Amino acid sequence: MSDLETFRRETRAWLEANCPPEMRRPMTSENDTYWGGRNAKFSSEPQRVWFERMRDKGWTVPDWPKEYGGGGLDRAEHKVLREEMTAMGARSPLSSFGIWMLGPALLKYGNEAQKKEHLPKIAAGLIRWCQGYSEPNAGSDLASLQTRAESDGDDYIINGQKIWTSYANYADWIFCLVRTDPTAKKHDGISFILFDMASKGVSTKPILLISGYSPFCETFFDNVRVPKSHVVGTVNRGWDVAKYLLQHERAMISGTGERGIGRPLGQVAADSLGSDDAGRLDDAMLRSQIAQFDIDEAAFAAVAERAIDLAKAGQSHPAFSSAMKYYGTELNKRRHEILMSAGGIDALEWESERSRGGARPRAWLRTKANSIEGGTSEVMLGIVAKRILDLPGA
Amino acid sequence: MPLVLTEEQSMLRDSARGLINDKAPVSHLRHLRDSKDETGFSRDLWKAFAEMGFSGLLVPENFGGSGLGYVEAGVVMEEIGRTLMPSPFLSTAVLATSALLRGGSEAQKSAHLPKIADGSLLAALAVDEGTKHRPLQTSLQALRAGNGFRLSGAKALVVDGHTADLLIVAGRTGGAPGERNGLTLFLVDPKAKGVAIERTVMVDAHNAARIAFDHVEVNADQVLGEVDQGFQLLDGLLNIGRGAVASEMVGLSEEVFGRTVTYLKERKQFGKLIGEFQALQHRAAELYVDIEITRAAVLKALQALDADLDQAGAAIAVAKARAGTTATRAVQEGVQMHGGMGMTDQFDIGFFMKRARVCQELFGDSNYHAEQLARMKSY
Numbered sequence: 001m002s003d004l005e006t007f008r009r010e011t012r013a014w015l016e017a018n019c020p021p022e023m024r025r026p027m028t029s030e031n032d033t034y035w036g037g038r039n040a041k042f043s044s045e046p047q048r049v050w051f052e053r054m055r056d057k058g059w060t061v062p063d064w065p066k067e068y069g070g071g072g073l074d075r076a077e078h079k080v081l082r083e084e085m086t087a088m089g090a091r092s093p094l095s096s097f098g099i100w101m102l103g104p105a106l107l108k109y110g111n112e113a114q115k116k117e118h119l120p121k122i123a124a125g126l127i128r129w130c131q132g133y134s135e136p137n138a139g140s141d142l143a144s145l146q147t148r149a150e151s152d153g154d155d156y157i158i159n160g161q162k163i164w165t166s167y168a169n170y171a172d173w174i175f176c177l178v179r180t181d182p183t184a185k186k187h188d189g190i191s192f193i194l195f196d197m198a199s200k201g202v203s204t205k206p207i208l209l210i211s212g213y214s215p216f217c218e219t220f221f222d223n224v225r226v227p228k229s230h231v232v233g234t235v236n237r238g239w240d241v242a243k244y245l246l247q248h249e250r251a252m253i254s255g256t257g258e259r260g261i262g263r264p265l266g267q268v269a270a271d272s273l274g275s276d277d278a279g280r281l282d283d284a285m286l287r288s289q290i291a292q293f294d295i296d297e298a299a300f301a302a303v304a305e306r307a308i309d310l311a312k313a314g315q316s317h318p319a320f321s322s323a324m325k326y327y328g329t330e331l332n333k334r335r336h337e338i339l340m341s342a343g344g345i346d347a348l349e350w351e352s353e354r355s356r357g358g359a360r361p362r363a364w365l366r367t368k369a370n371s372i373e374g375g376t377s378e379v380m381l382g383i384v385a386k387r388i389l390d391l392p393g394a
Numbered sequence: 395m396p397l398v399l400t401e402e403q404s405m406l407r408d409s410a411r412g413l414i415n416d417k418a419p420v421s422h423l424r425h426l427r428d429s430k431d432e433t434g435f436s437r438d439l440w441k442a443f444a445e446m447g448f449s450g451l452l453v454p455e456n457f458g459g460s461g462l463g464y465v466e467a468g469v470v471m472e473e474i475g476r477t478l479m480p481s482p483f484l485s486t487a488v489l490a491t492s493a494l495l496r497g498g499s500e501a502q503k504s505a506h507l508p509k510i511a512d513g514s515l516l517a518a519l520a521v522d523e524g525t526k527h528r529p530l531q532t533s534l535q536a537l538r539a540g541n542g543f544r545l546s547g548a549k550a551l552v553v554d555g556h557t558a559d560l561l562i563v564a565g566r567t568g569g570a571p572g573e574r575n576g577l578t579l580f581l582v583d584p585k586a587k588g589v590a591i592e593r594t595v596m597v598d599a600h601n602a603a604r605i606a607f608d609h610v611e612v613n614a615d616q617v618l619g620e621v622d623q624g625f626q627l628l629d630g631l632l633n634i635g636r637g638a639v640a641s642e643m644v645g646l647s648e649e650v651f652g653r654t655v656t657y658l659k660e661r662k663q664f665g666k667l668i669g670e671f672q673a674l675q676h677r678a679a680e681l682y683v684d685i686e687i688t689r690a691a692v693l694k695a696l697q698a699l700d701a702d703l704d705q706a707g708a709a710i711a712v713a714k715a716r717a718g719t720t721a722t723r724a725v726q727e728g729v730q731m732h733g734g735m736g737m738t739d740q741f742d743i744g745f746f747m748k749r750a751r752v753c754q755e756l757f758g759d760s761n762y763h764a765e766q767l768a769r770m771k772s773y
């Protein structure tokens with residue numbers, strides 16, 4: 001038996017023994033996931049048990065080096081672990097911008113002191129991070145951001161405003177883009193800096209969304225003092241770090257890991273609409289939409305798998321995550337449109353126990369942000385056109 | 395199995411591409427069409443193909459072939475799709491070979507496989523009868539007569555039917571159209587009494603025939619596989635054919651797309667390259683994503699065929715449906731973005747549009763496969 005097969009067998013056995021049954025069911029709401037942090041609370045005992053066991057194995061970040069709190073798995077082993085978790089329907093033990101975004105950027109651009117300081121805390125869920133990129137006048141055109149960081153001895157003094165900062169009101173630290181050279185060309189004067197959200201001068205104001213939730217905030221910086229040693233990478237070269245991080249963010253938002261969990265759409269629809277004598281869903285047009293969706297979803301799963309294999313073979317294009325982000329998010333929106341359609345009148349209920357607090361319509365509304373957050377679909381297509389297809393024009 | 399080609403597979407692709415680009419660019423097809431060539435493909439080229447080992451790609455080594463798999467067959471089909479080279483590769487090297495390998499007796503295999511491998515025998519699979527691909531609806535009659543059968547009925551769109559030395563024909567030995575039971579496959583000599591073959595000149599200038607069978611007598615030893623139990627065999631073959639045609643469509647889509655992107659970087663209007671217009675950039679980018687996704691789905695399906703043919707149904711349905719939709723989009727955008735040029739016969743793009751339509755129809759279009767998938771998933 002190959003090492004990998006042994007690893008698969010052992011992994012499966014370990015997951016079987018350690019993943020509580022409650023953690024193998026699809027999540028019922030966004031709050032059903034554990035985010036860690038200084039003020040973190042577990043929503044249930046199985047959630048705590050699952051998190052702690054995974055953390056102790058280093059499997060909150062299976063592919064990070066062990067010295068930084070990771071599992072030290074190579075790519076093939078990591079893929080096996082993911083496959084086995086998916087097969088079991090096992091939830092991710094920890095949701096974290098630290099894992100999805102900051103960690104990879106620190107591993108590539110951080111100095112040793114920064115890695116030692118931050119990575120183990122991310123792995124152990126001790127610090128919850130938020131992302132200070134967007135500003136009121138710098139969304140798709142992110143590099144036009146205006147938040148200033150002025151030199152003052154060993155520190156920077158930061159002033160400005162961010163917007164759409166997800167979970168800023170719960171976060172312990174922020175990774176933030178600031179302008180350190182206002183005279184340089186727009187991409188050349190930006191730095192990537194880390195600081196504590198408890199610092200004097202930081203304040204947040206939640207924004208209410210169409211889903212009825214307030215998952216993000218306006219964030220204000222008023223003379224926030226931050227040591228210069230908190231800059232990741234080179235001063236004024238923060239755009240490189242920012243872009244690298246965005247690749248990871250986009251791969252994450254494309255949802256390649258999460259798909260395929262939960263009941264198949266055809267079954268969900270049959271439950272609520274019924275079937276004819278031949279077993280066909282009692283809505284021919286919807287049935288056809290679901291079949292088209294299933295085809296595209298299966299094909300997307302294949303390309304996600306291939307993207308990993310291509311990366312392993314050193315054949316992938318760095319901008320391919322934009323292609324994935326574009327398609328994955330449009331697909332997810334389609335999925336939720338179909339779920340709403342299959343749910344019919346029942347899916348319109350906003351509150352009530354029966355509707356689990358309007359879980360379905362709220363989730364549907366939430367997905368509309370997928371093609372906006374982390375860069376809009378239009379921006380993704382622009383990146384594919386220019387960086388991959390090499391079409392002309394800035 | 396990683397979803398990337400191995401080094402050997404990439405080498406196979408390069409050698410196929412080399413030969414095809416060199417000997418059969420799109421102008422080759424154009425020439426065959428314009429000269430109203432009788433066979434519609436070049437026998438010399440097929441010989442060269444055989445010498446390179448392509449005709450015997452799937453034939454086991456003990457019968458003179460290379461004993462490779464469906465991923466490799468797909469690699470060659472994709473290259474064929476890039477220049478639209480007409481050849482008996484699909485009908486003979488892929489379908490007939492697979493039919494004999496999976497259903498043939500030792501005698502049938504040793505009679506035909508070595509000849510397929512050396513390029514001297516051409517064969518064709520005759521399935522469809524109606525307007526759309528409905529294999530279960532097969533109604534060609536195969537009545538028992540003496541120690542054999544007598545075939546009566548007609549087949550449409552028999553790829554390479556007019557040049558075949560051997561026909562593989564699906565007929566009904568029992569049951570009614572629509573039923574799984576009662577289907578049987580036969581090896582039929584196209585020169586047998588009662589066989590009438592009409593070459594159909596099709597929109598894409600490729601080769602197919604309508605074939606009528608009028609009380610054609612076949613012996614018991616011409617049965618391929620088991621009497622009445624032919625559906626499973628046929629279904630497997632069709633899935634192989636679908637995987638192959640899907641590969642051809644990936645090659646075709648990518649080629650047409652490549653030509654289109656090149657044009658976007660050359661053609662000027664309003665004082666700019668048309669590739670600078672965002673409306674076109676975004677459509678090109680969407681198409682790129684579509685093709686990449688389809689390529690992955692098709693490779694996945696071919697790997698599934700190699701791993702376990704009987705379990706590959708869903709992956710094949712996904713691949714053929716996606717490939718059909720993507721190819722349709724690729725050729726439409728190709729013509730549109732070439733403007734008036736795209737509509738001219740002098741320009742090659744139209745050839746891709748025509749071939750895509752035929753590939754879409756072959757062995758079930760995208761709707762057919764969406765329907766199959768819905769049934770497999772029971773909704």
Ligand SMILES: Cc1cc2nc3c(=O)[nH]c(=O)nc-3n(C[C@H](O)[C@H](O)[C@H](O)COP(=O)(O)OP(=O)(O)OC[C@H]3O[C@@H](n4cnc5c(N)ncnc54)[C@H](O)[C@@H]3O)c2cc1C
Pocket residue numbers: 130131132133134135136138139140141163164165166167216369372373374375376377378379382
């Ligand atoms: C749920 C959610 C969570 C988020 N979380 C965070 C976070 O944690 N941290 C953070 O920093 N940001 C976050 N964002 C912000 C997000 O990254 C921005 O909303 C996004 O980049 C778009 O910017 P914008 O909202 O300013 O839209 P705009 O840039 O104003 O875009 C408006 C429209 O114009 C289109 N458009 C703009 N430029 C072009 C162009 N060049 N070509 C074609 N079309 C164009 C866009 O595609 C869009 O359709 C979040 C957003 C959402 C919705």
